[in-house]
Amino acid sequence: MELTAVHHNKNLKPLNNHIQPQENIEPLEPQRISKKTPFIESNTQAVSFEHLKNDCIIPSFAKDLESTIAHFEFIETVCSVAQSVYSDTEILVPEIRVSHQIKGRIPSAIGKPVKELKDHEKTQYWERMAFVVEVPSITTYINGQELKLTIGGVRSYSEQNLYSKKSIEKFKVFIGFKNMVCTNLCVNTDGLMDDLRVSSIDQLRNGALELIQNYSQQEHIEQMQQFLEYNMSENQFAHLIGKMKLYHCIDKSKKTGLFNLKLMDSQISNVVKDYVEDDNFKCEIDGSINLWNLYNLFTNSAKSNYIDNFLNRNCNSHEFTNHIKNKLKSQSEDFYVFI
Incomplete structure (x- = not known):
């Protein structure tokens, strides 16, 4: 089955082809996210890119205070790689789901009753985060159901020893399709890098680029098409x-x-x-x-x-x-x- 290029809503503004400095990142607007039901349910909740960037602290390694790669940096990096690979089309703003909120407080609020804490005295970050971003112009159909090319990733600080010195960080990156009837993701082994270990954003970028470039869309579609038989x-x-x-x-x-x-x-x-x-x-x-x-x-x-x-x-x-x-x-x- 051949892929069909269907260009949707030309008013959507594409992400930049390179990683912008953090202060220049454009706020993500919820109305630009294509979704019906969540791509993952469980105990997750939806958040915005701005929330991760502006409202959450960035965990550090306890013994040397070196910063981890923040969730928003992970999203930004993968999206910029996707836009560079599919430079002749548009990609949508990511849909982001998080779970396991880690709460804290600033030093001046030590000993203060919880009910008296002010917003600026509270800190938080999300231990686990997953996101997906669609490439809406790359679309195919199986059994009359629309599937759109989708790229995304997963990060869980629970897999990281934050009590040590700075060490290799673990990420999961994928490329596959989303069934738009139910938002189920369709991912095979060729489209999943489930143990991407990096020590810098450059390495993260290179890993995501390698995965996307080596992924065979047509082969994946043909495998799924055969399921109908x-x-x-x-x-x-x-x-x-x-x-x-x-x-x-x-x-x-x-x-x-x-x-x-x-x-x-x-x-x-x-x-x-x-x-x-x-x-x-x-x-x-x-x-x-x-x-x-x-x-x-x-x-x-x-x-x-x-x-x-x-x-x-x-x-x-x-x-x-x-x-x-x-x-x-x-x-x-x-x-x-x-x-």
Whole structure:
């Protein structure tokens, strides 16, 4: 399937092709963000770029007070790389979700009752942050559903030892598609760099650039398009769900050679519920379901994960669906699939 270039709303102002000094960053306007429902749910909340830049402190390494790379610098860097790669089109303002607020107070407010604290005496930052930005002119369709090229990243300070001296910092960066019917992200292994370790913004920029340049849009689309060609019966689906639940309970030694499933029990239960109830991806009247719909049930369930887990489980959903497709194609049974 060929990509379709659809240029939307030419009044949108593109981000700059290079990283601007912090004081020159244009405020992000919520009306320029394309979204219907959040790309991740769980315990997250939406915030603006300005909030991260102006209202949050930047954590430092405790033993030498060296600054970490701030969340807003991470977003700015990836967006500028995206705009430089797709320089002939526009990208939208990022949608940002955060969780695990860390609160504090300035030294002069030590000992002051909480109810008497003034706003300027309070400090905060968000331990975990995820963002996505669309490239709306790069659009394709699968099963009549619009998918837009989407780039983003995840950062969690919980993966960083802030009690030591300055050390390598960890980020996750991805490129894939967003299903605009449900805002589910579609990410495969070629589009995910889940352990990008850097010590500077330049290294972060280079890592993001490498990922975007090496990503094969067409191959990813063709893989997803193939999901439409295969169906599971109700009995096969029930067997699959039972084995998915069983996988996390069996002895580690018995998992050798089995697909490494990362969706957990609560997400699997959501898949079952949506198999019956989801307006866009539920089963047919006879209980059968094609793998495209099943894949979207998986990616939808991944949205209920914490920020630091959802990208890996989203990507794992693509690989798992591809595993099922290969078994159905070759008519070969395995732990999860019977023919």
